[in-house]
Amino acid sequence: MLKSLTQHRLSGLALLAIIILLVPAFLNNPFQYDMATLVLIYATTVVGLNLLVGYAGQISLGHAGFFGMGAYFSAVMTSRFDWSPVPTLILGAALVGLVAYIVGRPILRLKGYYLGMATLAMGFIIYITLNNEGWLTGGPDGMPVPGLSIFGWELSTFNTYSFLGMEISGSLAWYWLMGVMLILGVWIAQNLIDSPIGRALRSVHGSEVAASVVGVDTPKFKNLVFVVSAIYASLMGSLYAHFQGFITPESAGFMESIIFVTMVVLGGMGSTLGVIFGAALLTLLPQLLADFHDYEMMMFGLILMLTMIFMPKGLLPTTQAFIRKKLHKKAEDKA
Amino acid sequence: MSKKLLRRGGLLAATLAAGIFSGAQAADPIKIGSFLSVTGPASFLGDPELKTLRMYVDKINEEGGVLGRPLELVHYDDEGNASNARNYASRLVRADRVDIIVGGSTTGATMAAVPLIEQSRTPFISLAGAVVITDPVKPWVFKTPQSDRLAAERVMQDMQERGITKIGLISGTGGFGRSGREQTQQVAEAMGIQILEDVTYSPSDTDMTAQLTRIRNNQDIEAVFNFGFGQSPAIVTRNFAQLGIDRPFYQSHGVASNSFLDLAGSAAEGLRLPASPILVPDSLADDDPQKTIVQAYVDAYEARWNESVSTFGGYAYDGLMLAVAAIEEAGSTDREAVRQALENIQGHVGVTGIFNMSPNDHNGLAADSFRILEVVDGGWKLIE
């Protein structure tokens, strides 16, 4: 009974939903909601990236480029042309998906580090463009972004809303909104993984030759997952922009791309729940270390290094394997 | 191993409890919040700023605090990253519940925090330069450095006095350089100065010879103006000297520190820049109202930190002093009262200049707060 429950494909999703529901009980000021919301935004982004890196085994060192494109599309269109935020972010995601499709075809032929290099270059070009075209993007100092209004409601973390007779704060509303987005993102990712498409993607990682000889059009699938992960990034970039109220080209920068990949690898490549932990850890760690001031950078590097050395498969997979081994041993001891 | 991990986890949790979960406490001390770029590409701004804040918060507390209450400095390092700045601003206003914020080393960091700070209705004194921070005026946002627009005006005023009408502009592609370039273009047009070459360099570039060659080869250019900060202007200065460009050379206030002179060496000889009098306390006339205050700051800073002062630390000094003055004037830390007090500060003598705030001017400095300095014999000389 318990076994069948834990093995159900959506058990992870259920667990995640429970965690998202419970977290607010431990949060006691709007700043903590702020951080929790950011965690959810980054988590959804890397759930998408994980499809590319963790499942299809294709590295991207420029994914923040897509995140930034989504963010800036929303920022520019809603602030300068008064577009409505929700249709804008959807259109933005479609456009970014198209860009990813066009860029993906040539560069996804590359393998390993060369693909890393090409995606890095792509990300840099996006970053440089955002930085240089100040007339549109505000340049390196960034630009303000209007709040997210849904059906005429302006969702601000400083407002309070009444919803079905309950008073909820704007911070909480943002948290719930992004919680729903993460659940949705995980559900779609999980559907994709548990399907022939997902199998084809994983086979590209496992053995590209094997995949191709049984008829998998590997370039097509690589490009597909590239586009899907770019759309995740773009949507989250747009929401991030509205949430933060201000963006700079750094959100499309190389360091941000590296952080995204690190979230995936740290949490556990190919583990959807794992990368969410990775996102949470990397988002909260700087806040936790902030009080160490001068030692912050050193400690951050050390934690990153040690975690990867001792948990090379990532936080969650390594922990899972550890628990499984323990359980196994217990069972053996009993026998 | 697992035990060790657990213990480490416990430590982390403890930090978490201490750090994030330390909600509002009895508001006995006056909380001064700050986020600065202490590390990262703008660390040459944030580092002296933080040192100044620490030093003077200690000093004020030793002398009995403000309104009889001690000051408490709550500081975070945004690493020059705007979204970090925004998150720390959120932490300052929402978790730490600070009474006033003095910080924001760069324009990007400042502007990223502004929407949130405005909504939270917390008085905020920025230490960054670009004109967009206070123009248009935002009710809760003030700043202490002169705007880059003032710098451009002051430089071009000096050029006009020397009869220069055609210049070459070189600027960094970072926030400071970009904004400065824009202001320079506008001011130049207004003052009838032509920009014949307009080249840029990225803040991480290690050689600007190619860009400067373009300027050198344009014979009509009478002077060169560089708008940038960090180490790059020192590289520009060296490349400028190597190329033997024998024309007047101006830098912006972004390099107004002695460490610039150390980096640029003899190549800096003869260049001019607009700066606060902080670099030349001795040259100030005895009746100059800023003389004593500048001298005191310079002496205190150099004695405490064993390094030479920069203009940037001075911004933080002015920010803190303005905050203190406003709180004393308001007689409480009531935010609206403090805001109004800030807005009405008149004749406040700082190290950067004399501040005359108004509801329409949240910077309060005039162009003459910039002095033109020239590098002579490896030191700064005040040009009257």
Place this chain on the structure above:
Amino acid sequence: MSALIEVKGLDKAFGGVHAIEGLSFSVEAGQIYSVIGPNGAGKTTLFNLITGLYTPTAGEIKLNGENIVNIPPNKLAERGMCRTFQQMQICMNMTALENVMLGRHLQLKSNFLTTLLRLPSLLKDEADCRDHAIELMKFVGCGDYIETEASAMSYGALKRLEIARALAAEPKVVLLDEPAAGLNSVETAELEELLKKIAAQGITVVLVEHDMKMVMGISDHILVINYGRKLAEGTPEEIRNNPDVIAAYLGG
């Protein structure tokens, strides 16, 4: 009736070295056709050329009378050609069953939308695919490994798994690259039976093999290559008595 696979004047050079040179032969439908030759004779290169992994320097390859040079492997799979590898290409990040289900990739009708929303049609399709794959695993003798991670399987089992995956694509022809390598005599005997059963289903089998006993026992036709050239061709009986072959194998 024309040949299923027809190779004419095939040539492949790697930086001036000819791995395959002027090779011509044809495989009739329904045969068990074996390619043998000493190590380094170019057998695997030949397979890689036929299955579209390498592009020939010269010559042509026809499948069912159509030229298939420059057609990528996945398109060849659509035309009914599938293969296994000497250095096994198993997706170690999946279970055994998933590896075989992957083989049915082309038989699936799912599209992107049904996948994203996980519509009932997809589930039905997947269930069928699963049943079929399980059946195939039992057919090749991997019935005990259905939920096992591929990375936890023995060498011999993986060899059979790879064959199951190739069969899952419902090919007209399978190319098996040294399926018996590394197997013990019992396993080899089982494999021999399996190959016969596959051929009995009307699937053409092309084999690269070192195990002479097995090759001689099951092949309809044998091609011997050496240094990338054809040395001999014929029935097992003819090959056994060919003096050139004997010389080559005895290191003459």
Place this chain on the structure above:
Amino acid sequence: MFSEFLQYLFTGITIGATYALIALGFTLIYNASHVINFAQGEFLMIGGMATVSLIGLGFPLPVAMVGAILLAALMGIALQRFAIAPAKQADPVTLIIITIGAAIFIRGIAQLVWGRGYHSMPNFSGDVPVRIGGAVVNTQTFWVVGIAAVLVAGLVFFFTKTMIGKAILATSMNKVAARLVGIKTDMVLMLAFLLSAVLGSIAGIIVAPITFTSYDIGIMLGLKGFVAAALGGLGSGMGAIVGGLTLGIVEAMTAGYISSDYKDAAAFGVIILVLFFMPRGLMGARVVERV
């Protein structure tokens, strides 16, 4: 106009030679272990910063340089022993993250020890530039290009004429076979990191008079070195040199003739274009995949 071109060319060669040295460091480690060491830039930083601080303590330049190189060498060994070796079985991406963690850690320590300011180092031989065909060349350029050339020659000699060099090459080609013929592959890996660190620190020292040095100079220079290595073809020594010089010259020419705004974008555009036609870089081995 020719003098203009010449000026850009010299500028490009100066930067390019630096990139080439960093790229060579990447190549050495990549060949020995297939790891892309994102902490490569930190060797540069250590070289420059340690030299400056030793000069500050009153040591003469040559002594300071040797001290800095030794420090970097130690760090190279430590990096391999304590960060890379324990994670031997890890995925390449995991190893990348480990080196990134190491880079941040090293930078964090450097920042504590040396502070956050920029430091200058005097030119090795005077500040008076040399004029060649109308172009002005900083004397340090000759040092950079000269030392780079000597190092490259030394590396060629090392890999073709010495036992240890050949052992490293053998290990890079086939680890198992190398072990079978009695090569201690662990030692070889350590040696590769050591050499790479030495190379990096020398690069850091010779460019410091041009670029200045600070605790975070390694980030961008390391990245450019990686770009150069990939442009030339990972694992190819010649490629590293060609890639470095190409990158430097493209940057200088773009800044001079087209737009300084898009100088870096042009460099990144070039690499995408090159990889499009040559998926393994300019000089990368045309490896046929074995299946």
